[in-house]
Amino acid sequence: MFTGSFSRALAAAWLAMLALAGCSAGAPLLPPLDDAAALQRDHQAFVDAMKPRGAGGARPVVAVLASNEGTEMTDLMLPYAVLQRADVADVRIVAPRAGQVDLFPALQVEGAQDFASFDRAHPAGADYVIVPAMMSDDAPEITGWLNRQAGQGARVIGVCSGARVVGQAGLLDGRRFAGHWYDRGTLLKRHPGSTHVPHRRYVVDRGVATTTGITASVPAMLALVEAIGGREKASAVAADLGAVSWSPAHDSTPFALDNGKRIDYLLDKAAFWRGERWAVEVRDGMDDVSLALATDAWERTGRVRVEAVSPSGPVRLRSGLVLTARPAGAGDVGAPRLPLSATLKPVPQLDRTLCEIAGRHGDARRDWVMLEMEYPAQQRAAACAG
Structure with a gap:
């Protein structure tokens, strides 16, 4: 393990x-x-x-x-x-x-x-x-x-x-x-x-x-x-x-690494120890899809490490899936929390997360995340303006 x-x-x-x-x-x-x-x-x-x-x-x-x-x-x-x-x-x-x-x-x-x-x-x-x-x-x-x-x-x-x-x-x-x-x-x-x-x-x-x-x-x-x-x-x-379409349409051309980006990418991925520790407070009935998409995106910045915390230990998410969570401790007081909106649907939540990543770490870091997740920027501009 x-x-x-x-x-x-x-x-x-x-x-x-x-x-x-x-x-x-x-x-x-x-x-x-x-x-x-x-x-x-x-x-x-x-x-x-x-x-x-x-x-x-x-x-x-x-x-x-x-x-x-x-x-x-x-x-x-x-x-x-x-x-x-x-x-x-x-x-x-x-x-x-x-x-x-x-x-x-x-x-x-x-x-x-x-x-x-x-x-x-x-x-x-x-x-x-x-x-x-x-x-x-x-x-x-x-x-x-x-x-x-x-x-x-x-x-x-x-x-x-x-x-x-x-x-x-x-x-x-x-x-x-x-x-x-x-x-x-x-x-x-x-x-x-x-x-x-x-x-x-x-x-x-x-x-x-x-x-x-x-x-x-x-x-x-x-x-x-x-x-x-x-x-x-x-x-x-x-x-x-919050998905507009499920068409197979996709433009694959933006998704590639040129030789210059390749070196920066690999060095950045190797520097896993640089991430700050964030907690995400999970609870029974929480939306799995929003949680997964937002956590995945922030983790892929190479700057954030996310742990699930809960007062009651493991939680049962909306789908019924049981998520492991550790008890919140004194060290979590004042620690950064994964930003999740209670009102956004999952796909708009991902768009909002990408905006937040750009605001915290810059557009280039946001673009790396989108590259890894192979995510087209169809709704991002509207999400950032909201």
Whole structure:
């Protein structure tokens, strides 16, 4: 289990490795030349490919795959929370061991079901397996279980660098994929016959879907909700999240590292000890999506380390997910608090957080965060003006 500064060092090394991989991604991308018909076609292809196959109207089973030792926070928390809000499926977090899952860049959750107990409860397998980014993309127990689930007919959705895990399970060879921008070169080298598809937030090919960076889990999960529960259900969940659209439209061209930025980026990520410690006061019923997006963004500045605190210990978030929290102590008096609005919906909360990061650390730092999260700046200006 990763704890303390050792966990931070590993996370910094993991992010640095990803950045290096992205620098070898190949020639710069051309700007997108999409029309509305092409975007609608690709959106509908995803929805059609993800429609439930079960008979008799049974609720589909969704397994959100996790590594106990390190799973990307937003990649796990957001899909789980969005699907729970939609109430269109039975959703489980599944990991090699039952219990705690350490998240990066921050937080921990409880309640994972182990592979063996999930398999006993669902001998026909999951209907869908969602695969977040993990600290190790080639753990045999994880990739083996994922491969078996796909063999039983599960549709697989690799979120962000979860595409690496999907690939290590043998599910990207010969397929079209999206993936986070810094994984493109690595995935093309690893998987013969694979094809990277730029300018799409999500892509599906023969039952295996992949998304671009961290924030693509919002539109991808809304598209999955549409596939399972219909357009009206997806619209309602989108409104609850403050999401304007869940189209696959995406301009991939701004997301890259040139040689000058590469060195600054890696040095900055290695300096994990410079972050000031912030607390986020968590409580039962707190919005998972807002918490995950804001925490992820502040942590990725390289200047802030966030810990969850609560007077009562672990809390049950809005989705039902149990979040580990330490008791607040004397050292927390006067310590900085993660700024979260009680009135903003999750997507506007992220936009507001990016404005606050720019105000505290400058536009360049804000832009680094958006680069890592592969987040287009569609609403940021309005959020900063508010």
